Amino acid sequence: MIELPEVSDQDVQWACKVLGLPETAFSGPDGADPRLGVLRANATLDVEACPGSGKTTLLVAKLAILARHWNAAERGICVLSHTNAARREIEKKLGATSEGQRLLSYPHYVGTIHGFVNEYLALPWLRSKGIKIEAVDDDVCLKWRWSKLPFVTRRALEQRQGSLHRLRYLNSDFDLGAIPWGKGGVLNRASATYQHMQRVCQDSYKAGLFCHDEMFVWASDLLDRYPEVTRHLRHRFPLLMIDEVQDNSEVQSRLLQRIFVVGGHAVMRQRFGDQNQAIYSYQGQDGAATDSFPIEDIKRTIPNSYRFGNSVAALADPLGVSPHGLVGQGGVGRSGEPELVGRHAIFLLDDDSVERVIDEYVAYLRQEFGAAELSSGDFTAVGAVHRADTDDKLPRSIRHYWPEYDPEISSAEPQPNTLLQYLAAGRRLAELSGETNDLVEKLAEGVLRLARLMSPETAIGKRRRNHRYVMDLLEGNADALETYLYLVRAFAVSRVFPTQDRWEADYRVLFESVAHSLSASHATNSAANGFLAWSEIGNVDAAKAKRNNVLWDETQAPAIKVRVGSIHSVKGETHTATLVLETFYYKHHLKELKPWLLGQTQGGNGRTDRIKQRLRLHYVAMTRAARLLCLAMRTDAFNEAEIGILRENGWRVARVTQEGVEWFE
Numbered sequence: 285m286i287e288l289p290e291v292s293d294q295d296v297q298w299a300c301k302v303l304g305l306p307e308t309a310f311s312g313p314d315g316a317d318p319r320l321g322v323l324r325a326n327a328t329l330d331v332e333a334c335p336g337s338g339k340t341t342l343l344v345a346k347l348a349i350l351a352r353h354w355n356a357a358e359r360g361i362c363v364l365s366h367t368n369a370a371r372r373e374i375e376k377k378l379g380a381t382s383e384g385q386r387l388l389s390y391p392h393y394v395g396t397i398h399g400f401v402n403e404y405l406a407l408p409w410l411r412s413k414g415i416k417i418e419a420v421d422d423d424v425c426l427k428w429r430w431s432k433l434p435f436v437t438r439r440a441l442e443q444r445q446g447s448l449h450r451l452r453y454l455n456s457d458f459d460l461g462a463i464p465w466g467k468g469g470v471l472n473r474a475s476a477t478y479q480h481m482q483r484v485c486q487d488s489y490k491a492g493l494f495c496h497d498e499m500f501v502w503a504s505d506l507l508d509r510y511p512e513v514t515r516h517l518r519h520r521f522p523l524l525m526i527d528e529v530q531d532n533s534e535v536q537s538r539l540l541q542r543i544f545v546v547g548g549h550a551v552m553r554q555r556f557g558d559q560n561q562a563i564y565s566y567q568g569q570d571g572a573a574t575d576s577f578p579i580e581d582i583k584r585t586i587p588n589s590y591r592f593g594n595s596v597a598a599l600a601d602p603l604g605v606s607p608h609g610l611v612g613q614g615g616v617g618r619s620g621e622p623e624l625v626g627r628h629a630i631f632l633l634d635d636d637s638v639e640r641v642i643d644e645y646v647a648y649l650r651q652e653f654g655a656a657e658l659s660s661g662d663f664t665a666v667g668a669v670h671r672a673d674t675d676d677k678l679p680r681s682i683r684h685y686w687p688e689y690d691p692e693i694s695s696a697e698p699q700p701n702t703l704l705q706y707l708a709a710g711r712r713l714a715e716l717s718g719e720t721n722d723l724v725e726k727l728a729e730g731v732l733r734l735a736r737l738m739s740p741e742t743a744i745g746k747r748r749r750n751h752r753y754v755m756d757l758l759e760g761n762a763d764a765l766e767t768y769l770y771l772v773r774a775f776a777v778s779r780v781f782p783t784q785d786r787w788e789a790d791y792r793v794l795f796e797s798v799a800h801s802l803s804a805s806h807a808t809n810s811a812a813n814g815f816l817a818w819s820e821i822g823n824v825d826a827a828k829a830k831r832n833n834v835l836w837d838e839t840q841a842p843a844i845k846v847r848v849g850s851i852h853s854v855k856g857e858t859h860t861a862t863l864v865l866e867t868f869y870y871k872h873h874l875k876e877l878k879p880w881l882l883g884q885t886q887g888g889n890g891r892t893d894r895i896k897q898r899l900r901l902h903y904v905a906m907t908r909a910a911r912l913l914c915l916a917m918r919t920d921a922f923n924e925a926e927i928g929i930l931r932e933n934g935w936r937v938a939r940v941t942q943e944g945v946e947w948f949e
C-alpha cells in the first residue's frame with residue numbers, strides 16, 4: 285500500500301488559507317479537532333459525519349495538500365462521487381493554485397463513478413472488441429431499440445404496459461431479466477417477443493449505442509475476462525477517495541470493490557459520507573449491501589456542523605434516520621450577525637394561498653436579514669417532488685407554488701428535453717459557477733444531441749469536452765464552424781434571451797444547419813423538430829421574473845434572488861436560508877413527518893422504506909440552511925394544540941392568506 289506524504293503544520297495552515305477558512309479550522313483551538321486526524325491519516329478509513337461537518341471541505345483540503353507533495357509521475361489519486369460537486373469545488377477553491385491545476389489533470393482522476401468506469405474500463409474494452417461507440421445516452425439508445433422492434437412486438441409490449449424502458453440488458457449475454465407480463469406473470473424467455481427484445485439490444489450494441497448503466501455491464505465483462513486489469517488500475521491509482529459514498533448503488537459498490545479492494549493489494553481508500561443523507565433510493569435497500577459504509581473498525585466521525593447553529597440542529601436532528609445528536613457551531617452571519625434563534629418559521633397554506641408562499645418567504649427574508657446578507661446570500665426554496673401531472677391534493681409539486689417553475693432545468697446535472705432547455709440549464713450553471721465555459725459546454729452538448737437525434741446512426745459519440753468535440757468534428761467545414769462560433773458568442777458571451785420570432789427565424793435555423801453538418805443529414809426529423817421547439821428561457825422585464833428557476837425580487841433594494849429546485853439538486857450545498865416546500869408522493873411528505881416535527885419521535889430505524897426515504901430527503905433539505913430555516917405546510921396538517929407545541933419547540937408559525945400572513949403569537 286502507498287505511503288502518503290506527511291502533512292505538516294505548515295501544510296494545514298496553507299490549506300486553511302487557500303480555502304478561506306480560519307487558521308484553526310482543522311485543528312481546533314486546542315489542536316485536538318478530529319478533522320486534523322483525517323487530514324493526516326495515512327490509512328484506509330471511513331469518515332461518517334453530520335451535514336455541514338465539512339466532509340467535502342476536508343476532502344478538498346486533503347487533496348490540495350497531497351497534490352503539493354505528490355511526486356509519482358504516473359500514479360495518481362482517484363476521486364469519485366455521484367455528481368461533479370467535488371470537481372467543481374476544486375475548480376472554484378483551488379483553480380487558481382498550481383496544486384488545483386495539477387489535481388485536475390494527469391495522473392489524477394476527479395469525476396463521477398460513471399465517468400471513471402466509462403473512461404478506464406467500459407469504453408476501451410468495447411473499442412478493443414471493434415465496437416465504434418456512437419452514443420452513451422439512454423434516450424437515444426432506447427428510442428433506437430424501440431424503433432427497430434417489429435410492430436407486433438411493440439404492440440404486445442404496449443398492451444401490457446411495457447415501454448421502451450424494458451429494453452435494457454443486465455449482463456453481457458443480453459439477459460433482460462424477468463419482464464412482468466400480464467397479471468403477475470413474467471414473459472417467457474423462449475417467446476418470440478423476448479427474443480426480439482434481446483435482438484434489438486444486441487443490434488444496438490453492434491451499432492455502438494448504449495444506456496449509461498450498461499457501461500457497468502461491460503466493465504464487469506472486462507474484469508471477468510481479464511482479472512489482471514485490476515492490478516494495473518490499482519497500480520495506476522494507489523489512493524481512492526470517495527465523497528457522498530452513502531449514495532453508491534449496489535452495482536456501483538460491487539464494481540468499485542472489485543476494481544480496488546478484493547483479493548491482494550487493495551489500494552488505500554478513504555470514504556466520506558453520511559447514511560442519514562442517502563437520498564438516491566434503491567428499492568427496498570438501505571444503500572449498497574456489498575462493501576457497506578461505514579466499516580465500524582475504521583470509522584472516524586466529526587462531531588459538529590460548521591454550517592448551522594444549534595437552533596437549526598435541534599429542529600433537524602429528529603429527522604435523521606439514526607440521529608447524530610447534531611451540534612451546530614455555525615449559524616452566525618459572515619459579518620458576525622448573531623444566530624437567528626427563535627426565527628425559524630413554518631408557513632401554513634391552503635389551496636388558495638399556495639402561490640403566495642414564496643412571496644411571503646421573500647418578505648420574511650427582507651425582515652430578518654440586513655442589506656449585506658440580502659444581497660450576498662444564497663436563498664432557496666426546495667421540494668421533494670418537482671414534477672406532477674395532476675392538480676389535486678395541493679401542493680403536489682414545486683410548480684403549485686410557482687407555476688413558471690420548469691422541472692427540466694432544475695437538477696444539478698440536468699438532461700433537458702429541448703435545445704432551449706439546454707441553453708437555460710447552461711445559463712443556470714454559469715450563473716452559479718461564474719464560468720462562461722459551463723454555458724458553452726451545455727450549448728455544445730445540446731448541439732451534439734440535436735445532431736444525434738437527426739441521425740442516430742451517425743458516428744457522434746460522447747466526449748468529456750463537448751465544445752472541443754464539436755470544433756473537432758467541424759474541422760474543415762469553415763462555414764459550419766463559423767456559424768457555430770457565432771452561436772457560442774451570441775448565447776454564451778452576449779447571453780441573448782431570444783424572442784420566439786428571433787428563435788424561429790434565425791437561431792433555430794442556424795442551430796439546425798450546424799447539426800446538419802455534424803450529422804451529415806439533410807432533413808430534420810420529428811424528434812429533432814421537437815427538440816428545437818420554442819420555449820421561453822427567461823425574458824427579464826418583470827420585477828419578479830423567472831430566470832432559470834431563479835426567482836428575482838427587485839421590488840425593493842437590494843434585489844434578492846431565490847433559487848427554486850428539487851431537494852436532490854441542492855445536495856451537498858450550504859444556503860443562507862432554505863424554505864422546504866410540502867409536496868406529495870402517495871401522501872403529503874411533511875405532514876407524514878409530523879411526529880418528528882413536533883418532537884414526539886425521532887429516528888427512523890425499523891420504519892417502512894417509504895418513511896425512511898421521506899425522512900432522509902427532508903433531513904437533507906432542512907440541513908442546508910446556515911442561518912434561517914423555513915417550512916411550508918398545509919394549514920390542516922396541525923390543530924391548535926399542535927401549533928402550540930411547534931412554537932414551544934422553537935418554530936414561529938404563520939398562516940398565509942390571500943391578504944398576507946397572520947402570525948400565531
Ligand SMILES: Nc1ncnc2c1ncn2[C@@H]1O[C@H](COP(=O)(O)OP(=O)(O)OP(=O)(O)O)[C@@H](O)[C@H]1O
Nearest residue numbers: 309310334335336337338339340341590591856858
Ligand atoms: N473546518 C471548517 N471550519 C470552518 N468552516 C468550515 C469548515 N469545514 C467546512 N466549513 C464550512 O461549513 C460549510 C459546510 O461544509 P461542507 O459542505 O464541506 O460540509 P459537508 O459535511 O460536506 O456537508 P453535507 O454532508 O451536508 O454535504 C461550508 O460553508 C464550509 O465552508
